Amino acid sequence: MTTAASPPQPPLLLIEDTPSLQMVYRSVLTHAGHAVRSAGSAAEGLSAFRDTGATVVLLDLMLPDRDGLDLMQEMLALRPETAVIVITANGSINKAVEAMRAGAYEFLVKPFDETRFLGAVENALAGRAAGRPRLARPATRRPGTPEAPRPIPRSEAAPPPPPAPINATTPGPATAFVGSSERMARLQGMIRSVARSMATVFITGESGTGKELCALAVHEYSPRASGPFIALNCGAIPQDLLESEVFGHVKGSFTGAISDKPGAAAAADGGTLFLDEICEMAPALQTKLLRFLQTSTVQPVGATRPRKVNVRIVCATNQDPLDAVRRGHFREDLYYRLYVVPIHMPPLRDRGDDVIEIAETALARFAAEEGRRFDGLSPEVEALFRRLPWPGNVRQVLNVIRHVVVMNEGGLVTPEMLPDIVADEPGPAPPLPAIDGQDREPALDALIGKPLAEIERLVIEATLKRFDGSVPKAARILELAPSTLYRKIDGWK
């Protein structure tokens, strides 16, 4: 009896037009045990791609006979499962970013070191071997309620716990997004699509829209889903501890460092590191994060040697990141490195009837948890929910429904059962009195001469007063996330 041999692995396809560089890359790859087929032009590369069945392609974006990006798109159209690692010279990073958005698996900026080069290839090969999509996998963290992002501990001092396996029949996190609106359908398709690459994902959206859930979905649909998912809130950790939280420290490196600590980047090795509120990161740490992204190495505080790690970065903010760059709060080079695949989480008010589906799903779940029986939402409540602006988004809906379930015995949910802040909601916030040309100058005169921070505070306090202290309403008028407003108010105490 003979044992069936596994089919031979197709060679790596290397498309590079500078002959000496082609020889160097080939040497590195063959030395590491890989079979390689080389091509010096786009035409030759495409022909080899068709002939060899290559599943991993190393592609120089600047080719003499055709744009490398265009070639990549043709290859992905022929075999969408191909992992294309684009290689380009420093100075063409925008081109590489464009390639990532078009479906490249990873990009390398020349010159790169051997370890990073081989690491990218091995990750790509591992991803192919794992197959995709995988609909249910273990994960480190999952949200506890439909669409509810797991709150990130405000002072997470230690690395997160090891992965907790989840029942294999548990649906993937993308199915945890409740809502059948077209926007959410598009979003879920996008998550599945970007998950397979190593591209950095930049999630934007208001507070409560489910940014962490989105990050978790990207992780769980990716080839690295069996690895850890580590979440870190850059805005919640004191800046002087953040470096240690991200990169770790060695015992004795500073007062209070009583033992070695690996840090989030090392804890995420083989998995995904989710950096929430990335725009809150201190400038000094931004520099270190950039170096980490360029070298894939971490150097714990007090350590003498860096350590290589294999981490995919997903980050999020409720701010406009480009505005943070313009204001000088966020490094432009880091922005371009991170803002590869942007995903915007839509606010609930733009998701049509999703609010009803979310509320009903949450009602059923919370009722089961509390051992109560509810019969759904009354038409009046449904109408009210459709009308409300929901500045706190999904998180606010979940809080409202939780309140209903806790404070009532059961039955049909009517407006009287809702918390006051929702039941009394008059709809769109009343406009502030207009200041016409004549009145504007005296109003501004009172502000001239004051520092901008004080002017901001005066305006925020006046707006809060106008809305009887309601932060969500004031935040909506000021076009800020409520969490931002809370943070500012806390800062004044």
Place this chain on the structure above:
Amino acid sequence: MTGHDPTGIFGTSTALHDILVLAGPETAPRLLQQIHADLVAVASLLLPALPPPHDWPQIRRQTHVLISLAGTIGAMRLHGLAIEMNTAAHDQDCSRAAALLPPLEADLTGLIALVGLRLPGHGVVA
């Protein structure tokens, strides 16, 4: 070790040596010849394009190759100059290009000479 390098083109980098060791004794001479040939090809197209009126597309193309090639073999000063010249070409910045021309030309020709010294028949080993 990068052998005789009076101009400091390689600095302390051992990248070229490492690459040749990795390539092995059979491939290393061919690889060295190819690196030399590629550098000569870049120089033959780049240096005539640099003086006014500046052939900007050609400068961009050739500095792009030079960034990768110089960086890969550890000629980091030339690598940096190539990046700067590439940026100047993108911006069509004549004065910047003029300022970069002498050091870039000196390092490029120096590098070609250094690599040439290592070619079979010149008696210098990697």
